Amino acid sequence: MRVGVISDVHADLEALERALSLLVAHGADKIVCLGDVVEKGPDGDAVVACLDDWAIPVVNGNHEDNAAKHAALAPGEAPLRPETLARIAAYPTARLYCWERLMVLAAHGTPRDNRVYVFPGEAVPRALKKQMRTPVADVVLLGHTHQPMAGWYRNTLFLNPGSVYGRKPRDSHSCGLLSLPDLGWRVFDLETGAERAVSVPVWSRRV
Numbered sequence: 001m002r003v004g005v006i007s008d009v010h011a012d013l014e015a016l017e018r019a020l021s022l023l024v025a026h027g028a029d030k031i032v033c034l035g036d037v038v039e040k041g042p043d044g045d046a047v048v049a050c051l052d053d054w055a056i057p058v059v060n061g062n063h064e065d066n067a068a069k070h071a072a073l074a075p076g077e078a079p080l081r082p083e084t085l086a087r088i089a090a091y092p093t094a095r096l097y098c099w100e101r102l103m104v105l106a107a108h109g110t111p112r113d114n115r116v117y118v119f120p121g122e123a124v125p126r127a128l129k130k131q132m133r134t135p136v137a138d139v140v141l142l143g144h145t146h147q148p149m150a151g152w153y154r155n156t157l158f159l160n161p162g163s164v165y166g167r168k169p170r171d172s173h174s175c176g177l178l179s180l181p182d183l184g185w186r187v188f189d190l191e192t193g194a195e196r197a198v199s200v201p202v203w204s205r206r207v
Contacts, residue, residue, distance in 0.1 A: 001100050004028035005176040006056075007108070007143025008163035010063065011041030015164045016050060018190045019175040026177050026188070032095070034143035035061025035108035038080060038088060040165065045084045052087065060091040061108040061143065062115045096137065100181040105137035109144045118142055118158065120149045120199035132156065139183065146171050148187040148196065151204030158201070159185055166190060 004023030009016050023031055033056050038044040040063070051058055067080055068089055080088075093114065094107040108114040110128045118128060132154060139157045142149075146163035159178060166173025174196060177186045189196045 001030075001180045002026070002028050003099065003104070003178040003180065004031035005034065005106075005141055005159070005161040005178060006031065006164050007034035007161050008036040008061070008146055008165050008171075009033070009041075009047050010036055010163070010165035011038050011044040011047050012165050012167070013041075013043035013046045013050060015166055015173065015190060016047055019164045020050075020054065022188055022190065022193055023175055023177060026186075028177060030099075031056050032106050032141065033058040034106055034141055034161070035059045035091070035114060036063045036143060036163075037061065038067050038084075039063040041167070044080050048080075048084045048087055057095055057106070058088075058091050059095055059106050059108055060088070060093050060114055064088040064091055065114065102139060102181055103137040104139045104141065104178075104180075106141045109142065111136055111140065114144070117145050118149075118160070118201075119145050120147060120151065120160075120201040122202070124153060124203045128153075139178070141178075148172055148174055148176065148198045149201060150185045150198045151201035152206040153201075153203060154207050157183055161187055164190065172196075 109116040148162035149160040161176030162172030162174035
């Protein structure tokens with residue numbers, strides 16, 4: 001089974017369409033999105049509609065929260081249409097799947113907090129350590145950092161596809177493909193279509 005993984009689209013419809021086409025070309029059976037589909041770019045409404053058209057499940061990112069707060073503070077001046085705001089308000093914090101007898105959890109920042117960053121070059125955040133005292137899944141898919149990653153914490157594999165969005169130097173402009181049950185992980189550059197290197201976290205260690 002092959003699972004396409006996208007994150008941090010940030011209202012960039014062209015980049016999203018490129019990612020979806022690339023994942024389909026690589027045989028993705030399913031595609032999941034790890035949040036932050038709105039704000040920054042110009043196409044928030046179109047991106048949300050595209051994800052719905054493709055029936056792609058999405059988790060709630062911090063920019064979905066931001067968009068809802070902006071709408072509440074300035075009624076009638078929201079950057080997104082009311083139906084789009086209603087749709088993103090329904091995104092859950094996390095989604096848990098059982099695929100090929102493995103539990104796979106999709107979230108944005110951490111399984112319980114979409115604002116916590118899990119950077120590959122920094123120590124494991126205290127919030128994540130607390131959440132992982134009781135393992136929640138065999139694989140945890142995270143976004144938020146815009147940095148592709150693959151590493152083990154205890155006996156859970158943490159993966160990040162980087163950001164679909166690619167308009168700033170820190171953005172990876174990439175998507176990921178997880179193969180199950182062998183836990184293969186590939187990340188593709190959206191500009192070239194080529195496979196790219198993935199950071200191994202400094203904290204990566206399998207117990």
